[in-house]
Amino acid sequence: MSGSQVAFLGLGVMGGPMAGWLVQKGHQVRAWNRSPGKAESWASAHAVRPSSSIAQAVDGADMVLACVGDDPDARAVAEAAFTHMRAGAIYIDHTTTSAALASDLSKQAHNRGLGWVDAPVSGGQAGAVNGRLTAMCGATEADFSAAHPVMSAYCATIVRIGEAGTGQLTKMVNQIAIAGVVQGLAEAMAFAKAQGLDTDAVLAAISKGAAGSWQMDNRWVSMAEDRFDFGFAVDWMRKDLRIVLEAAEAKGLTLELTKLVDGYYGEIQAAGGGRLDTSSLARRFRHAGKAEE
Template sequence: MKTAFIGLGVMGFPMAGHLQAAGNAVTVFNRSPDKAARWVERHGGASRPTIAEAVAGAQLVCLCVGNDDDVRDVVAQALPAMEEGGVIVDHTTTSATVAREMDAAARTVGRWFVDAPVSGGQAGAENGQLTIMVGGDPAAYARVEPMLAAYAKAIRLLGPSGAGQLTKMCNQIAIAGVVQGVAEALHFAKRAGLPTDDVLAAISKGAAQSWQMENRWKTMSEGKFDFGFAVDWMRKDLGIALAEAAVNGANLQATALIDGFYGEVQGMGGHRWDTSSLVARLETPKS
């Protein structure tokens, strides 16, 4: 399938590579041309200097950019240039509102838009093991699902436009609570004078087990946070969820509290630290 991929960050770069390796003819665009050139050097395919040129005649356009306004800008440039009947797949984490707006805009010109945020982090993107949560038309989803399998271990259509983004909000709400729980458990174990590795070995085999515990306990214990999903990104995602909750009436008391904790981590200079850095605010003496 003739494919374009817009946005070659830590997620988009390997995801586009998997599409190319799966036999698709991929053309990429990135705001930093040198990153697009590096992608072509590593994966083949092609790059173009504008979005319109990159998506010209494309049947599938994937994007993984920054925020709602970035998505609006890319889609406005892509829709007139891509193939009629083609599908835009947005892997950016955005509001459900913008997903519905883009779906409506695509339909008016005979194209399709599906919101398809991902979970699994940089490692999941590099290893082709992402979870993809999709909202949109079932026919459009059926057309692109085989392509998305190039970098996914699980793909699920959750409902109409916006459902993918709403599900991603559920994902981030759950992660925030789990990370805070792991941080407090580790902090408590240290204060109690327990051997933290042994505590992990014990409690990770019971009901407390989680991905965060298995993969982040040791680095949290060592105070290492220079990797993974950045605090700035998590605060953006939690902000989207809290804004949606203000509309639908959901009570997200813990999420709001933990979002504030991440604000404290930012105040410590941890903007680009991994989200597991919640433990840092517990370990840092309060002045």
């Protein structure tokens, strides 16, 4: 669908690069952001005209994509867009939200003759910048097939899980797994430093074996350097884990490790680290092993 008319709503650290890839791939992009200055800056950098309103951005668009904040933001932006979208257009929501919201918005979209895809992404800011995100999608087969070529502008992996809401549920699975891995990595780093090991040598020894992971490949070195001023913010991870824990509770599940790690992220927030990368869990061990030195 190169050359299709696309609207992108939300130009933050994820949405801005994603929308930029759409321009690079030859789509006609109209972009909107809640703060006009960011929209104007993005539009200038990509040689397109900014949109002053959601209505202006989505007018006539084949696809409307959104990447905003939490459930209230996602609902407000989607419902405003639905009012002005043309019949047959498809709304693709990349925001990480509750599955219940995705299901409700899907029903609203279909009642208006619109398509719907809930497509939360994984890969962080680097994945958005490099066009290598993973999208997990909830949609009808027809809506997914129509949306796939557009999402491929910035996604390396795009999977339809099932009907509306299943994309969001899969993102919850993703965040549960990440929470445990990052905590394990933080503890491993603390142990390596406490033992006086060369952390570069440790990485070379273990990263290609059973302990290896994306988090190890991309966060071990920065954790060793106590550098966290980038990446996926703790504030957003706590939002995601809140959604996870609420969904688990509704099914009678107790996710002990996820709940524990969520509390640790709360400590990071309380210490003023809400905008730090999720790997900042390592800061909880900053003074580990000092007593013996």
